[in-house]
Amino acid sequence: MIPMRFDEIKRHLSGFRVGIAGAGGLGSNCAVALARSGVGTLVIADFDKVEAKNLNRQYYFADQSGILKTIALRENISRIDIDIKVITHTEMLDRTSIPVVFSGCDVIVEALDRAEMKEMIVEVVQLQMPGIPLIVGSGMAGWGRNDLLKSRKVDKNLYVCGDESSESDDDFPPMAARVGIVASMQANIVIEILMNKMTDNLSLNYENKA
Amino acid sequence: MKIKLNNTDENFEGETISVSRMLELKKYSFKLRIIKVNGILIQREKYDTTLLCDGDDVQLIYLMSGG
Numbered sequence: 001m002i003p004m005r006f007d008e009i010k011r012h013l014s015g016f017r018v019g020i021a022g023a024g025g026l027g028s029n030c031a032v033a034l035a036r037s038g039v040g041t042l043v044i045a046d047f048d049k050v051e052a053k054n055l056n057r058q059y060y061f062a063d064q065s066g067i068l069k070t071i072a073l074r075e076n077i078s079r080i081d082i083d084i085k086v087i088t089h090t091e092m093l094d095r096t097s098i099p100v101v102f103s104g105c106d107v108i109v110e111a112l113d114r115a116e117m118k119e120m121i122v123e124v125v126q127l128q129m130p131g132i133p134l135i136v137g138s139g140m141a142g143w144g145r146n147d148l149l150k151s152r153k154v155d156k157n158l159y160v161c162g163d164e165s166s167e168s169d170d171d172f173p174p175m176a177a178r179v180g181i182v183a184s185m186q187a188n189i190v191i192e193i194l195m196n197k198m199t200d201n202l203s204l205n206y207e208n209k210a
Numbered sequence: 211m212k213i214k215l216n217n218t219d220e221n222f223e224g225e226t227i228s229v230s231r232m233l234e235l236k237k238y239s240f241k242l243r244i245i246k247v248n249g250i251l252i253q254r255e256k257y258d259t260t261l262l263c264d265g266d267d268v269q270l271i272y273l274m275s276g277g
Contacts, residue, residue: 022277025276113277164271165272
Protein backbone atom coordinates (compact mmCIF):
# COMPACT_ATOMS: atom_id res chain seq x y z
CA MET A 1 0.00 0.00 0.00
CA ILE A 2 1.20 3.48 -0.79
CA PRO A 3 0.22 6.35 1.54
CA MET A 4 -2.53 8.39 -0.03
CA ARG A 5 -5.22 10.85 0.99
CA PHE A 6 -8.85 9.80 0.61
CA ASP A 7 -9.44 12.44 -2.08
CA GLU A 8 -6.79 10.82 -4.25
CA ILE A 9 -8.17 7.34 -3.58
CA LYS A 10 -11.66 8.49 -4.47
CA ARG A 11 -10.47 10.20 -7.65
CA HIS A 12 -8.80 6.98 -8.76
CA LEU A 13 -11.79 4.78 -7.90
CA SER A 14 -14.21 7.13 -9.68
CA GLY A 15 -12.87 5.86 -13.01
CA PHE A 16 -14.05 2.28 -12.53
CA ARG A 17 -17.22 0.29 -13.11
CA VAL A 18 -18.15 -2.56 -10.78
CA GLY A 19 -20.91 -5.11 -11.41
CA ILE A 20 -23.01 -6.43 -8.54
CA ALA A 21 -25.09 -9.53 -9.23
CA GLY A 22 -27.90 -9.49 -6.67
CA ALA A 23 -29.05 -6.71 -4.36
CA GLY A 24 -29.84 -8.70 -1.21
CA GLY A 25 -27.77 -8.85 1.97
CA LEU A 26 -24.42 -9.15 0.23
CA GLY A 27 -25.15 -6.96 -2.78
CA SER A 28 -26.85 -4.02 -1.07
CA ASN A 29 -24.22 -3.73 1.67
CA CYS A 30 -21.33 -4.24 -0.74
CA ALA A 31 -22.74 -1.61 -3.13
CA VAL A 32 -23.03 0.93 -0.32
CA ALA A 33 -19.43 0.31 0.80
CA LEU A 34 -18.21 0.76 -2.78
CA ALA A 35 -20.30 3.92 -3.24
CA ARG A 36 -18.90 5.42 -0.02
CA SER A 37 -15.42 4.62 -1.30
CA GLY A 38 -16.11 6.50 -4.51
CA VAL A 39 -16.32 3.75 -7.13
CA GLY A 40 -17.68 5.76 -10.06
CA THR A 41 -20.18 3.40 -11.66
CA LEU A 42 -22.10 0.51 -10.13
CA VAL A 43 -24.06 -1.91 -12.32
CA ILE A 44 -26.66 -3.56 -10.10
CA ALA A 45 -28.83 -6.49 -11.19
CA ASP A 46 -31.77 -7.88 -9.18
CA PHE A 47 -35.37 -8.83 -9.97
CA ASP A 48 -36.84 -8.73 -6.46
CA LYS A 49 -38.79 -6.25 -4.37
CA VAL A 50 -37.95 -5.11 -0.85
CA GLU A 51 -39.86 -7.06 1.84
CA ALA A 52 -40.08 -6.49 5.59
CA LYS A 53 -38.21 -9.74 6.23
CA ASN A 54 -35.17 -8.41 4.31
CA LEU A 55 -34.61 -5.60 6.79
CA ASN A 56 -32.70 -7.83 9.23
CA ARG A 57 -29.66 -7.52 6.97
CA GLN A 58 -30.24 -5.67 3.70
CA TYR A 59 -29.51 -1.99 3.11
CA TYR A 60 -33.14 -0.87 2.77
CA PHE A 61 -35.61 0.92 4.99
CA ALA A 62 -39.08 0.00 6.24
CA ASP A 63 -40.75 2.62 4.05
CA GLN A 64 -39.22 0.99 0.94
CA SER A 65 -41.25 -2.23 1.28
CA GLY A 66 -42.75 -3.25 -2.05
CA ILE A 67 -40.27 -1.21 -4.14
CA LEU A 68 -37.90 -2.93 -6.55
CA LYS A 69 -34.51 -3.45 -4.88
CA THR A 70 -32.67 -1.96 -7.85
CA ILE A 71 -34.69 1.25 -7.56
CA ALA A 72 -34.51 1.39 -3.76
CA LEU A 73 -30.74 0.81 -3.74
CA ARG A 74 -30.15 3.46 -6.37
CA GLU A 75 -32.16 5.87 -4.22
CA ASN A 76 -30.16 4.98 -1.08
CA ILE A 77 -26.83 5.35 -2.88
CA SER A 78 -27.88 8.74 -4.29
CA ARG A 79 -28.56 9.87 -0.72
CA ILE A 80 -24.97 8.93 0.18
CA ASP A 81 -23.28 10.37 -2.91
CA ILE A 82 -25.25 11.89 -5.76
CA ASP A 83 -22.23 11.61 -8.08
CA ILE A 84 -22.10 7.80 -8.08
CA LYS A 85 -23.64 6.51 -11.29
CA VAL A 86 -25.91 3.52 -10.70
CA ILE A 87 -27.00 1.47 -13.70
CA THR A 88 -29.83 -0.92 -12.83
CA HIS A 89 -30.97 -4.12 -14.52
CA THR A 90 -34.24 -5.38 -13.10
CA GLU A 91 -34.17 -8.96 -14.30
CA MET A 92 -33.30 -12.50 -13.27
CA LEU A 93 -29.75 -13.14 -14.50
CA ASP A 94 -29.09 -16.13 -16.73
CA ARG A 95 -26.22 -17.53 -18.80
CA THR A 96 -27.08 -15.34 -21.76
CA SER A 97 -27.66 -12.06 -19.95
CA ILE A 98 -24.68 -12.06 -17.57
CA PRO A 99 -22.02 -11.12 -20.15
CA VAL A 100 -24.32 -8.42 -21.57
CA VAL A 101 -25.41 -6.87 -18.27
CA PHE A 102 -21.86 -6.75 -16.89
CA SER A 103 -19.99 -5.91 -20.08
CA GLY A 104 -17.42 -3.20 -19.43
CA CYS A 105 -17.18 -3.93 -15.70
CA ASP A 106 -13.68 -3.98 -14.20
CA VAL A 107 -14.69 -6.39 -11.41
CA ILE A 108 -17.87 -8.36 -10.70
CA VAL A 109 -19.28 -9.16 -7.25
CA GLU A 110 -21.35 -12.34 -6.90
CA ALA A 111 -24.11 -11.56 -4.41
CA LEU A 112 -26.82 -14.01 -5.44
CA ASP A 113 -28.91 -16.03 -3.03
CA ARG A 114 -29.10 -19.61 -4.28
CA ALA A 115 -26.03 -21.82 -4.65
CA GLU A 116 -27.20 -22.92 -8.13
CA MET A 117 -27.14 -19.29 -9.26
CA LYS A 118 -23.70 -18.81 -7.74
CA GLU A 119 -22.41 -21.81 -9.68
CA MET A 120 -23.91 -20.42 -12.88
CA ILE A 121 -22.34 -16.97 -12.61
CA VAL A 122 -18.92 -18.39 -11.69
CA GLU A 123 -19.03 -20.61 -14.79
CA VAL A 124 -20.21 -17.83 -17.10
CA VAL A 125 -17.76 -15.18 -15.89
CA GLN A 126 -14.78 -17.53 -15.75
CA LEU A 127 -15.44 -19.06 -19.17
CA GLN A 128 -16.93 -16.14 -21.11
CA MET A 129 -15.42 -13.06 -19.50
CA PRO A 130 -11.72 -13.91 -19.22
CA GLY A 131 -9.62 -11.48 -17.23
CA ILE A 132 -12.53 -10.08 -15.22
CA PRO A 133 -12.11 -10.80 -11.50
CA LEU A 134 -15.15 -12.30 -9.76
CA ILE A 135 -15.64 -12.05 -5.99
CA VAL A 136 -17.88 -14.82 -4.67
CA GLY A 137 -19.69 -14.83 -1.32
CA SER A 138 -20.23 -18.30 0.14
CA GLY A 139 -21.31 -19.23 3.67
CA MET A 140 -22.46 -16.49 6.03
CA ALA A 141 -25.62 -17.71 7.77
CA GLY A 142 -26.17 -17.37 11.52
CA TRP A 143 -24.17 -15.39 14.02
CA GLY A 144 -20.81 -15.43 15.80
CA ARG A 145 -17.89 -17.60 14.65
CA ASN A 146 -15.95 -14.58 13.41
CA ASP A 147 -12.83 -16.68 13.15
CA LEU A 148 -14.36 -18.93 10.48
CA LEU A 149 -15.04 -16.06 8.08
CA LYS A 150 -12.24 -15.75 5.60
CA SER A 151 -11.30 -14.26 2.31
CA ARG A 152 -9.41 -16.45 -0.11
CA LYS A 153 -7.74 -15.73 -3.43
CA VAL A 154 -8.25 -18.83 -5.56
CA ASP A 155 -6.33 -17.31 -8.45
CA LYS A 156 -5.89 -13.97 -10.20
CA ASN A 157 -9.53 -13.75 -11.24
CA LEU A 158 -11.43 -15.65 -8.58
CA TYR A 159 -11.86 -14.82 -4.92
CA VAL A 160 -14.19 -16.28 -2.30
CA CYS A 161 -15.38 -14.68 0.94
CA GLY A 162 -17.27 -16.42 3.76
CA ASP A 163 -16.90 -19.62 5.74
CA GLU A 164 -17.79 -21.93 2.79
CA SER A 165 -19.93 -24.01 5.14
CA SER A 166 -22.87 -22.12 6.71
CA GLU A 167 -25.80 -22.62 4.35
CA SER A 168 -28.78 -20.33 4.90
CA ASP A 169 -32.29 -21.72 5.38
CA ASP A 170 -35.39 -20.89 7.39
CA ASP A 171 -33.88 -22.30 10.58
CA PHE A 172 -30.45 -20.86 9.96
CA PRO A 173 -31.09 -17.36 8.68
CA PRO A 174 -28.57 -14.88 7.40
CA MET A 175 -28.26 -11.89 9.76
CA ALA A 176 -26.92 -8.36 9.42
CA ALA A 177 -23.64 -8.74 11.30
CA ARG A 178 -22.28 -11.84 9.60
CA VAL A 179 -23.64 -10.99 6.14
CA GLY A 180 -22.27 -7.47 6.58
CA ILE A 181 -18.79 -8.80 7.32
CA VAL A 182 -18.78 -10.91 4.16
CA ALA A 183 -20.22 -8.08 2.03
CA SER A 184 -17.50 -5.78 3.37
CA MET A 185 -14.83 -8.39 2.66
CA GLN A 186 -16.07 -8.51 -0.93
CA ALA A 187 -16.04 -4.71 -1.23
CA ASN A 188 -12.57 -4.62 0.32
CA ILE A 189 -11.20 -7.01 -2.32
CA VAL A 190 -12.78 -4.93 -5.10
CA ILE A 191 -11.07 -1.82 -3.73
CA GLU A 192 -7.76 -3.65 -3.43
CA ILE A 193 -7.95 -4.87 -7.04
CA LEU A 194 -8.82 -1.38 -8.31
CA MET A 195 -6.20 0.36 -6.17
CA ASN A 196 -3.57 -2.11 -7.40
CA LYS A 197 -4.29 -0.89 -10.92
CA MET A 198 -2.98 2.50 -9.79
CA THR A 199 0.23 0.98 -8.41
CA ASP A 200 0.60 -1.05 -11.62
CA ASN A 201 0.19 2.12 -13.70
CA LEU A 202 2.70 3.99 -11.56
CA SER A 203 5.32 1.27 -11.87
CA LEU A 204 4.60 0.98 -15.59
CA ASN A 205 5.14 4.74 -16.03
CA TYR A 206 8.29 4.48 -14.00
CA GLU A 207 9.57 1.64 -16.17
CA ASN A 208 8.72 3.56 -19.32
CA LYS A 209 10.61 6.59 -18.09
CA ALA A 210 13.56 4.54 -16.86
CA MET B 211 0.36 -39.50 -7.19
CA LYS B 212 0.41 -36.28 -5.24
CA ILE B 213 -1.75 -33.24 -6.01
CA LYS B 214 -2.29 -29.90 -4.34
CA LEU B 215 -5.87 -29.59 -3.10
CA ASN B 216 -6.60 -26.07 -1.89
CA ASN B 217 -2.87 -25.57 -1.35
CA THR B 218 -2.51 -28.75 0.73
CA ASP B 219 -0.69 -31.91 -0.45
CA GLU B 220 -2.98 -34.91 -1.01
CA ASN B 221 -1.82 -38.40 -2.00
CA PHE B 222 -3.84 -40.88 -4.06
CA GLU B 223 -3.17 -44.41 -5.31
CA GLY B 224 -2.31 -44.85 -8.98
CA GLU B 225 -1.04 -42.53 -11.68
CA THR B 226 -4.26 -40.69 -12.49
CA ILE B 227 -7.65 -40.21 -10.93
CA SER B 228 -10.85 -38.63 -12.25
CA VAL B 229 -12.27 -35.54 -10.57
CA SER B 230 -15.42 -37.55 -9.67
CA ARG B 231 -13.38 -40.30 -8.00
CA MET B 232 -11.28 -37.76 -6.08
CA LEU B 233 -14.48 -36.15 -4.73
CA GLU B 234 -15.76 -39.62 -3.77
CA LEU B 235 -12.54 -40.61 -2.00
CA LYS B 236 -12.41 -37.32 -0.14
CA LYS B 237 -16.07 -37.86 0.83
CA TYR B 238 -17.00 -34.36 -0.28
CA SER B 239 -20.74 -34.31 0.04
CA PHE B 240 -21.78 -30.76 -0.88
CA LYS B 241 -23.53 -30.75 -4.23
CA LEU B 242 -22.56 -27.30 -5.41
CA ARG B 243 -19.00 -26.46 -5.90
CA ILE B 244 -16.52 -24.96 -8.28
CA ILE B 245 -13.45 -26.93 -9.27
CA LYS B 246 -10.45 -25.47 -11.02
CA VAL B 247 -7.54 -27.60 -12.16
CA ASN B 248 -4.34 -25.70 -12.90
CA GLY B 249 -6.42 -22.53 -13.15
CA ILE B 250 -8.98 -23.97 -15.58
CA LEU B 251 -12.61 -24.30 -14.53
CA ILE B 252 -13.97 -27.84 -14.89
CA GLN B 253 -17.66 -27.99 -15.66
CA ARG B 254 -19.77 -30.52 -13.79
CA GLU B 255 -20.40 -32.71 -16.86
CA LYS B 256 -16.64 -33.15 -17.25
CA TYR B 257 -15.94 -34.44 -13.71
CA ASP B 258 -15.92 -38.07 -14.93
CA THR B 259 -13.64 -37.47 -17.89
CA THR B 260 -11.18 -34.99 -16.39
CA LEU B 261 -8.15 -36.86 -15.08
CA LEU B 262 -5.90 -35.49 -12.38
CA CYS B 263 -2.18 -36.22 -12.59
CA ASP B 264 0.78 -35.91 -10.26
CA GLY B 265 1.56 -32.28 -9.51
CA ASP B 266 -1.84 -30.86 -10.49
CA ASP B 267 -3.06 -27.81 -8.61
CA VAL B 268 -6.73 -28.34 -7.70
CA GLN B 269 -8.85 -25.58 -6.20
CA LEU B 270 -12.23 -26.41 -4.76
CA ILE B 271 -14.79 -23.85 -3.65
CA TYR B 272 -17.99 -24.75 -1.82
CA LEU B 273 -21.03 -22.75 -2.80
CA MET B 274 -23.50 -22.19 0.02
CA SER B 275 -26.89 -20.58 -0.47
CA GLY B 276 -27.38 -17.21 1.21
CA GLY B 277 -26.72 -13.69 0.18
